[in-house]
Amino acid sequence: MANWSYLVAYLISFLFIGVAWYNHHYMFSLTKRVTKQIYWVNNFWILTMSMLPVSTAWAGRFINDVQPELFYFIIFTLWAWAYAALSYTIMRANRDDHPEIAQKIRRMSVYRMHASVWFWLIWAGVVALIFYWPPVSLVFTLIELIMMAILTPADSDRLFS
Secondary structure, eight states, X not given: OTTHHHHHHHHXXXXXXXXXXXXXXXXXXXXXXXXXXXXXXXXHHHHHHHTHHXXXXXXXXXXXXXXXXXXXXXXHHHHHHHHHHHHHHHHHHHHTTOHHHHHHHHHSHHHHHHTOHHHHHHHHHHHHHHTTOTTHHHHHHHHHHHHHHHTOOTTTTSTTO
16 A cells, blocks of 8 residues: 555544543533633634645655654644643633632643653653654654643543433
8 A cells, every 4th residue: 555654644633632532522521711811722722623625635645754853743733832822721711719729620622741851751752852753742742742631531421321
């Protein structure tokens, strides 16, 4: 199959969007307040998500080239920052009046992962490795997404029942 790299990149990005939306819906189903700040941080997060098709197509076509894989990883990084900012902003908006909601958001694996020094140290290692083995950007993204998909909050499938 000559275009296997397109399919691999596409499937990783599809998983990316699916896992991100699941966690996004979880946070927004919990929150009791949506402020202007949450609105604008959420828009920035959506902007980073909208860049995925371009970065995925380029990374899929040139899976062994540094520039497309680095670009894909930059988009992933912008997404991670935006998601961390969004989850923090929602948590902070609920902290005073609804501390239980703030605590649930703080316990989310995606929140803990992006707030961890270890995540960012590994991230820095991946950036360096991209120059030696470019597909590491997709591998790292896939590993993080699998972890986020498996480690969803225990009550995430009971929110609307």
